[in-house]
Amino acid sequence: MHTELHTDLKKFDRVVYIVSDGTGITAEKFSTSLLAQFDITYHIIRIPFIDNMEKANNLIDKINCINHHNKPILFTTLVNQQVSNIVHKANAFIVDLFQAFVQPLEQELCLKSSHAINRSHQIGNIEVYEKRIEAINFSLGHDDGQSHANLAQADIILVGVSRSGKTPTSLYLAMQHGLKAANYPLIPEDFARLELPSILLKYTNKLFGLTIEPNRLSDIRHERKPNSIYASLQNCRYEVLEAEKLMRRHNIECLSTTHKSIEEIATTILQIIYI
Amino acid sequence: MHTELHTDLKKFDRVVYIVSDGTGITAEKFSTSLLAQFDITYHIIRIPFIDNMEKANNLIDKINCINHHNKPILFTTLVNQQVSNIVHKANAFIVDLFQAFVQPLEQELCLKSSHAINRSHQIGNIEVYEKRIEAINFSLGHDDGQSHANLAQADIILVGVSRSGKTPTSLYLAMQHGLKAANYPLIPEDFARLELPSILLKYTNKLFGLTIEPNRLSDIRHERKPNSIYASLQNCRYEVLEAEKLMRRHNIECLSTTHKSIEEIATTILQIIYI
Numbered sequence: 001m002h003t004e005l006h007t008d009l010k011k012f013d014r015v016v017y018i019v020s021d022g023t024g025i026t027a028e029k030f031s032t033s034l035l036a037q038f039d040i041t042y043h044i045i046r047i048p049f050i051d052n053m054e055k056a057n058n059l060i061d062k063i064n065c066i067n068h069h070n071k072p073i074l075f076t077t078l079v080n081q082q083v084s085n086i087v088h089k090a091n092a093f094i095v096d097l098f099q100a101f102v103q104p105l106e107q108e109l110c111l112k113s114s115h116a117i118n119r120s121h122q123i124g125n126i127e128v129y130e131k132r133i134e135a136i137n138f139s140l141g142h143d144d145g146q147s148h149a150n151l152a153q154a155d156i157i158l159v160g161v162s163r164s165g166k167t168p169t170s171l172y173l174a175m176q177h178g179l180k181a182a183n184y185p186l187i188p189e190d191f192a193r194l195e196l197p198s199i200l201l202k203y204t205n206k207l208f209g210l211t212i213e214p215n216r217l218s219d220i221r222h223e224r225k226p227n228s229i230y231a232s233l234q235n236c237r238y239e240v241l242e243a244e245k246l247m248r249r250h251n252i253e254c255l256s257t258t259h260k261s262i263e264e265i266a267t268t269i270l271q272i273i274y275i
Numbered sequence: 276m277h278t279e280l281h282t283d284l285k286k287f288d289r290v291v292y293i294v295s296d297g298t299g300i301t302a303e304k305f306s307t308s309l310l311a312q313f314d315i316t317y318h319i320i321r322i323p324f325i326d327n328m329e330k331a332n333n334l335i336d337k338i339n340c341i342n343h344h345n346k347p348i349l350f351t352t353l354v355n356q357q358v359s360n361i362v363h364k365a366n367a368f369i370v371d372l373f374q375a376f377v378q379p380l381e382q383e384l385c386l387k388s389s390h391a392i393n394r395s396h397q398i399g400n401i402e403v404y405e406k407r408i409e410a411i412n413f414s415l416g417h418d419d420g421q422s423h424a425n426l427a428q429a430d431i432i433l434v435g436v437s438r439s440g441k442t443p444t445s446l447y448l449a450m451q452h453g454l455k456a457a458n459y460p461l462i463p464e465d466f467a468r469l470e471l472p473s474i475l476l477k478y479t480n481k482l483f484g485l486t487i488e489p490n491r492l493s494d495i496r497h498e499r500k501p502n503s504i505y506a507s508l509q510n511c512r513y514e515v516l517e518a519e520k521l522m523r524r525h526n527i528e529c530l531s532t533t534h535k536s537i538e539e540i541a542t543t544i545l546q547i548i549y550i
Contacts, residue, residue, distance in 0.1 A: 025538055048542045097305075105348075109313055114313070136442070167412070171446055261399075262408075
């Protein structure tokens with residue numbers, strides 16, 4: 001909670017505190033979505049692990065000492081009532097993200113809420129967590145076609161030309177969804193042979209294609225290898241065209257990554273493969 | 276939205292729909308935190324990209340056709356009023372995650388909300404997004420000490436014994452926070468020399484240590500190499516002890532990963548390095 005030392009808070013319309021008993025990651029993302037509806041500038045300070053009264057008191061002392069030029073906004077997801085009561089003493093506009101929903105849910109479910117500390121980013125179920133770590137290691141070991149071993153264990157194998165987004169997407173699928181996501185490049189040799197890399201022919205049911213607009217691909221490749229044939233628009237057009245042909249021939253579902261973030265690509269893939 | 280075909284929904288107390296105009300990733304995590312307060316079993320069906328009235332109508336037709344044995348719960352973050360109105364016709368207990376906060380925020384900020392589609396997981400600022408992709412590639416290229424090139428560009432270099440959690444943490448820091456996170460193993464040769472790998476001596480200000488309880492480390496290593504000296508408790512005790520000694524000698528901040536998830540490790544690191 002020392003970010004304010006390095007940042008000129010007066011440059012922003014509002015300072016936004018995210019106070020959580022866990023990591024505050026979800027609360028921060030949620031608050032950011034809400035604030036995106038408003039045309040203001042803001043600086044976020046995420047304050048995690050506020051899980052007892054002492055930490056809460058220290059925090060409020062600090063926040064209330066800062067000379068904010070506009071009232072800060074404080075988002076909180078604290079479930080312990082005593083800790084929450086302390087945080088509500090902040091000189092801030094307080095948005096309690098949980099309180100609004102707990103009571104209606106209690107009524108609908110005919111249950112009392114446990115007020116247990118938010119467990120969403122704790123290890124939780126150790127087996128699920130270990131599966132996730134295993135998936136990350138698998139995806140890392142099967143990045144860019146670097147290993148053929150255990151490809152049969154892959155949940156999904158992404159294919160596409162170099163720099164079409166395969167690597168970050170594989171890692172995201174592993175990290176967030178626990179999927180063993182391998183990826184395999186389609187390269188000029190494959191286009192000359194008019195065929196997929198032979199190792200992949202056994203696994204066509206696991207393949208998912210990523211494609212990209214040649215202009216965008218050329219820009220990305222120029223960043224890496226400026227003025228190379230590899231990055232030239234002509235070559236990018238050729239590679240993308242041939243890769244898409246190969247995918248069509250094998251009925252491989254394919255998605256354009258040009259205007260999509262990793263999260264959007266991953267979400268779209270999951271939507272398609274789970275249908 | 277066909278998950279229900281593969282899953283016996285009757286096994287769960289409730290079916291939970293997450294309906295979003297974006298990916299629904301944040302809405303799902305937030306809803307899961309809320310539901311964690313209640314002792315019920317549930318099955319989540321995330322329905323992303325509901326960004327027009329036609330999609331909303333189709334969705335509601337589908338949901339309302341399903342024979343739920345208990346009223347489903349439907350969490351939504353739709354900002355378009357017309358789309359939202361349609362989704363509110365679902366035969367479900369509806370929790371509108373945005374509506375509760377938009378009006379109070381409008382009042383506090385003296386602004387109208389834009390009702391623009393949630394942009395939290397879109398590419399948004401292209402420079403920030405490209406920095407994130409670059410960070411992922413950097414972290415991948417600097418995993419497990421595999422490259423010394425450009426180590427000067429690293430934002431952080433994680434050090435620790437093999438299997439202490441360096442790889443998933445580096446990738447998470449890159450993917451979620453856009454940090455160029457390298458990692459470098461501390462190995463028996465370093466302990467014999469009683470010194471850090473020489474390449475790291477230039478960068479001690481960027482080093483952050485991960486450690487782990489020897490028992491847990493031994494379990495993790497046995498999964499990889501059963502009954503090896505590498506995995507033996509005695510060797511794990513030795514390596515952890517020596518690694519911690521080295522870190523202390525160079526005043527390297529150090530964190531135990533034993534009971535922490537990747538998100539908790541990353542959050543704690545950010546807390547420490549930004550102080």
